[in-house]
Amino acid sequence: MRVDRAVNRHVAFGAGIHRCAGSNLARMELEVGIGEWLRRIPDFGIADGASVTWAGGQVRGPRSCPVSF
Numbered sequence: 582m583r584v585d586r587a588v589n590r591h592v593a594f595g596a597g598i599h600r601c602a603g604s605n606l607a608r609m610e611l612e613v614g615i616g617e618w619l620r621r622i623p624d625f626g627i628a629d630g631a632s633v634t635w636a637g638g639q640v641r642g643p644r645s646c647p648v649s650f
Contacts (some may be wrong), residue, residue, distance in 0.1 A: 625650035 594604035601607075627633065631647035 622650050 582600050589627040594601040594607070627649040628649040633643050634645045636642055
C-alpha cells in the first residue's frame with residue numbers, strides 16, 4: 582500500500598447514480614484516524630521479523646500488519 586501514490590480514479594465507492602452515500606464520511610474518518618495516529622505515534626514501523634498479510638477478493642487490503650512503536 583502506498584499512501585503517497587499518484588491520483589487514482591478508482592471506483593471503490595461506486596460512480597454516478599451508484600455512488601456510496603457514505604463515501605465522503607468514510608474518507609473523512611480515514612483522514613482523521615490516520616492524522617491522529619501520526620500525531621500520537623509518529624515513530625512506528627513493521628515489527629521485527631513480521632510481515633504484512635493481505636486479503637484478496639473484492640475487499641483487498643491488509644489482513645494483518647504487526648507494528649512496533
